[in-house]
Amino acid sequence: AQKITQTQPGMFVQEKEAVTLDCTYDTSDPSYGLFWYKQPSSGEMIFLIYQGSYDQQNATEGRYSLNFQKARKSANLVISASQLGDSAMYFCAMRAFSFGNEKLTFGTGTRLTIIP
Amino acid sequence: KAGVTQTPRYLIKTRGQQVTLSCSPISGHRSVSWYQQTPGQGLQFLFEYFSETQRNKGNFPGRFSGRQFSNSRSEMNVSTLELGDSALYLCASSLGPGQGPSGANVLTFGAGSRLTVL
Helix, strand or coil: CCEEECCCCEEEEECCCCEEECCEEECCCCCEEEEEEEECCCCCCEEEEEEECCCCCCCEECCEEEEEECCCCEEEEEECCCCHHHCEEEEEEEEECCCCCCCEEECCCEEEEEEC | CCCCEEECCEEEECCCCCEEEEEECCCCCCEEEEEEEECCCEEEEEEEEECCEEEEECCCCCCEEEEECCCCCEEEEECCCCHHHCEEEEEEEECCCCCCCCHHHCCEECCCEEEEEC
């Protein structure tokens, strides 16, 4: 079974500062993917960044980067130069790729609030 | 490129009724999965369909069912609604299985259908 742990229920960050959202995962499957999604108050789940278990480099997408430490089973999201529009819920999720385990398992989320 | 479309966006039902939610995936995506989001239980996997076949199923009672059509559009149905079924129901589409841990496995979500059961 897969498990995602997000230990920060809420965070307050000053605008323009960098922020790190923590995520640890647990799986026995060697082939998996890690995702970060943003969910604003409207409810839509917006894809931010993806890291495959065999990827050698940390994923980056604009202001988002994923700090992937495979041995520690952590996949922290780093947002550089935060903006007011970054205020939202952030979910870490993983998906294993063995048959029957391919569902997306989500963490409990971190509510990020950017302070002007 | 159009995103994932879910209808209806909002609906109100009473206990005992049934409801059908619809999801149209991104063009070319053949896999559709459904998730339920509630404040108490968070995001929980309902089921996944690929090529009109259910590939995976979460731990929900038989009142929750789904299907996928030949054009990859999917519907989910909840019968005999209970108060606890009030939730945001999210649909996600992806290319399908067999991609391995490549970036092609990204799931794209729709805006959700918010169901309130009174």
